[in-house]
Amino acid sequence: MNIIAELWRYPVKSMLGELCDSLRLEPRGVDGDRQYAIREVSGKFGSGKNTRRFKKIDGLFRFSTRYCGDVPELRLPSGEVIRGDSPSINRILSATLGQPVALSKEADVSHLDAGPIHLITSASLRWLQAALPDAMVHSSRFRPNIVIQWPGVGRVEETWVGKQLRLGNEVRLLINAQTERCGMVAFAQGELPEQPGVLRHISQFAGLKFGVYAQVVVPGIVRVGDEVVLDE
Secondary structure (H helix, E strand, O other): OOOEEEEEEEEOOOOOOOOEEEEEEEEEEEEOOOOEEEOOOOEEEEEOOOOOOOOOOHHHHHEEEEEEOOOOEOOOOOOOOEOOOOOOOHHHHHHOOOOEEEEOOOOOOOOOOOOEEEEEEEHHHHHHHHOOOOOOOOHHHHOOOOOOOOOOOHHHHHHOOOOOEEEEOOEEEEEEEEEOHHHHHHEOOOOOOOOOHHHHHHHHHHOOOEEEEEEEEEEEEEEEOOOEEEEE
């Protein structure tokens, strides 16, 4: 049986997220996912890359985040934990990142990159690990919302574009695009070391694509262990 193996949510964009037992999926995406971001002086949001909306800010992967109720809680590189509603949050973030920044809740400009939900399969992770046996290939490198346990070895989810997935008893997703990777997959994060070979391999053998984006067709709650069915 194909099931949900992991569920992830990232309270603050481009910071480390939290592993969850269940998540609510809505048309925007995962409830609370990337609801907050680091805004720098030009008004762009901190990311691992430069785009029209985002600006590369070094050091964001040294922070980890989780929700305490509806409020994000940030663990700083020093180990100090601070709530997102603390009066000193912007001063501390600015000092830690070495530039004036502010913690910003999503308003008119989306914090999401290219799709509401990002998912990968265990089959894809096995494909990459087989090619790079000395690398530390872990789902968290790719910042998915959903990791699906799927048999075999290969980038199977890329064949799902245009198809729907049923998750559990209520949620349905439409797979609408492959995920184009950037340098963030090679960055050091948590216990994972910097490994540029990961991005090089995906670039050379998968055209920089790894994982897929999905739209929420039928919203609801998903849980680790829920069955996943592909509608052919």
